Amino acid sequence: MATKDRIAGAALALFALFVLSESRKLPLGTIRHPGPSFMPVLLAALLLVFAVLIAATGGRAERFRSLRWRELPHAAAILGACAFSALALERLGYRITVLVVVFLLVKLVEKKSWLATALVALALSFGSFYLFYTLLRVPLPLGPWGI
């Protein structure tokens, strides 16, 4: 039966195996003189053991199919907005990026009115820029035309 613990254990075991495979590209050293991949190999081996134990003892855990994913569409949209901010931050500058991200989330995801969206986007974008860049002197990226 696919329970939450078994799925998690299997995923962690796969990750541990991936790390073990990648560690082969680096010198392992010896037990007495460990090399750069000694610690990663040791930790990946430990993770593998814990993952197998989690999967083995996870038979009585909650079934994976019983998990509810109601918030997933929202979560995916938020992650998408974050990815956009990472791509745009140094290209479009802080203020334009925040304007677009807030527009995406408030208007398209939350479906709020145009006026509310515009007010929140402008306030957050220019307000936070003024607070952090101008007052607190936190370096933030500027976009085209110095915006």
Added chain:
Amino acid sequence: MLETLHNLYLGFSVALAPTVFLYAVVGCVIGTLVGVLPGVGPLAGISLLLPASFGMDATSAIVLLAGIYYGAMYGGSTTSILMRIPGEAASVMTCIDGYAMTRNGRAGPALAIAAVGSYIAGTVSVVALMLLAPPLANFALRFGPPEYCALLLLGLLALAYMSGGSILKALAMAALGLLLGMIGIDPMTGFFRFAYGVVELGDGIGVVPVAVGLFGLSEILLTAGEEAPPEIKKPRLADLLPSRQEWRDSAWPIGRGTVLGFLIGIVPGSAHIISSFVSYAVERRISKHPERFGHGAIEGVAGPESANNSATSGAFVPMLALGVPSGPIPAVMLAALMVHGISPGPLLIQQQPELFWGFIASMYVGNVVLLILNLPLVGVFVNILRVPYPFLYPAILIFCVLGVYAVNGSVVDVWIMIAMGALGYILRKLDFETAPIVLGVVLAPMLEMSFRQSLAMSAGNYTIFFSRPIAASMLAAGACLLLLSLLPLLRRGADWRGALGLATSDDKEDIHET
């Protein structure tokens, strides 16, 4: 003793200087706001203000950041009591009896006891920090790489042991965190490890993007899609005074919470979170009327609230005296000090007395400020939660991105935060604790360095860890913890945490969902 008083006088002369005092007040106000807002824990708040602190002197910077930390502990209790929303994780236990008291019409006394308990615990624990840190720092001068290696291992095992859920899951998360901490240049050989050509990963993964992603962003992802804010019950100022019986019932829980919180705070881990769970469990365990818990027992508010405040001071002990962060928040503060060219450790108190004692004195001042802020202004802070969540979370998200980007001015950190947010979301859906990952990332470079230095010292002989008394004692304590925690697994019986009534992660989920 006379020397301590003299040093404290020096500290107060620093802390009451107008600039430092202003930063203490600003830190407390921001901390309270951070504590009130769900999704923005003290870590995200501190990360956000970290770049702003680079332009200040070291004392002002640490005072500001510490103010946010303990301010968040005060602020978190307000929404827990009034709305059953834990503003930050350490306030989860306060939700249970605090909100029940609100429903019974006793919100005012619950808020007052939480604030007074926090104040007493905060002040007493600062005294303990003041008395304990200097001798501990002297003791730590005897530490070499084997002792540090043993201490770090003990910390990770203690965190796994104290975690609310399964020990296996906690150990797996600690191993995962340590593995993530291996990314970057190997300091002893110069090899690039798991960087895949990304130059920014040479210095390793930063604690700020990992922590903000795992705590801040994952919280936003989990609560996304929620609609209207819950009803807010605002007590009047006149209703705040607890009855004589309530004062009497709270006195011992505050005392016990203070001691317990401080001791747990010293041990590496998410001290302020764990301490409130343990305190609640202890209060229920020793109560003559445990059936009152969950229905508005004031002890269930007084104990955990005192414990989580006391733990914040406790967490500064290893950071200031040993230079070893006991969790992600002290780790970020450690980073702030290092930016100013100060490396905390056994010599800090001798070399930077103004900074150390100014910091201690600012904590006394901060506790008074917070007591004044939190009782009369409770209604003002709570009003923030009237902002509908669809407008609130984009703002929190923007602050997370801003805070993470501003630390190094690197977009790679924003990508790391996004990846950690997604990972944290999935792990929390699968009932995994994410705190051990953050601690693993923080401790990994120190652990590896001390391990390999120890072997270099002994020409590869592992007995160096067992032949030195301090290292051997710490390793023995770690082995005991491991055995104790694995025992219930082997017996397939209920573990001591169940017997104590400590909530598991499932219980926490219930509270979040309500």
